[in-house]
Amino acid sequence: MKIAITVPAAAAPRSGNHHTAERWARFLRGLRHRVRIVKSWRSGNDELLIALHARKSSESVRRFSDRRPDAPIVLALTGTDLYRDIREAPEARQSLGLASRLIVLQEQGLRELSPFLRQKTRVVYQSSDAKLRHLPDESRFRVAVIGHLREEKDPFRAVMAIRRLGGSARVEVLQIGAALNREMKSRCNAWAKLERRYRWLGSVAHDRALRLLASSHVLVVSSVMEGGANVICEAGRIGVPVLASRVPGNIGMLGREYPGYFPLRDDRALARLIERCRTDASFYSRLKRAVIRRRRQFAPDAERAALKRALQGLHRDGRNARR
Secondary structure, three states: EEEEEEEEOOOOOOOOHHHHHHHHHHHHOOOEEEEEEEEOOOOOOOOOEEEEOOOOOOHHHHHHHHHHOOOOOOEEEOOOHHHHHHHOHHHHHHHHHOEEEEEEOOOHHHHOOOOOOOOOOOEEEOOOOOOOOOOOOOOOOEEEEEEEEEHHOOOOOOHHHHOOOOOOEEEEEEHHHOOOOOOHHHHHHHHHHHOOOOEEEEOHHHHHHHHHHHHHOOOEOOOOOOOOHHHHHHHHHHHHOEHHHHHHHHHHHHOOOOOOOOOOOOOOHHHHHHHHHHOOHHHHHHHHHHHHHHHHOHHHHHHHHHHHHHHHHHHHEEEEEEE
């Protein structure tokens, strides 16, 4: 089957959506499909469209629906889709209606959809093929924050937290990711001047980011909204404990009983968690075991199988699947 995957242009050169699209293209090519990745679908004889992002891909979805009315559309919903755009943006809601099938990246995403939409929705957890061992730097307690810097990520919550630990605590925050606007860059530089235990590396190669993650004691994911953070998959595969904001996208990735959550935008609570990880070996081991239990769920074979199931039957149903 000829498949087009649309990935809207992003402010950062290597967005999470791009990683997802490339991974899915590789899986689908392994299943003998012909796959191309485009920023916007304009024309072609593709038999299936996979669109990432309901609002940003809305023009591609509408155009494909008009020009290829018998071909199915699969729409993968991001965090901003689920937790903002499908309520506020008419074009995002139109994409939901035109899609033959919806994909969410973690199980809590289903709760944001109406019963009717859930019927055509499948859960596909993202994966990582990271094979690194978790070997944290013993010279200090390293807190990793990985992801391009934008408001939805609440990116400075970790450095705010270590400011509460006192200057003598041997801890550092390692921030990895591009600043997506001038204000974010200024804030990074300001924090670096204010807090000597904060380091911002900017955008780095993916392999280097994984090595730095593997040398960290914990990963902090402080997002305000998340569709399903791939960096959590990477931490799970390596075995790095995660401290995550208690938002549906993180709960859907780590499970309701995971012990490493903190309330949204609460750096005081995050500071307590970091200090407990640093000083309580029993709690740290409990966190590590909890994240490792998710390892199988984040395996490439699991994602490949889930994606294959999500696409089953679509080429036969075509237009009828959208109704």
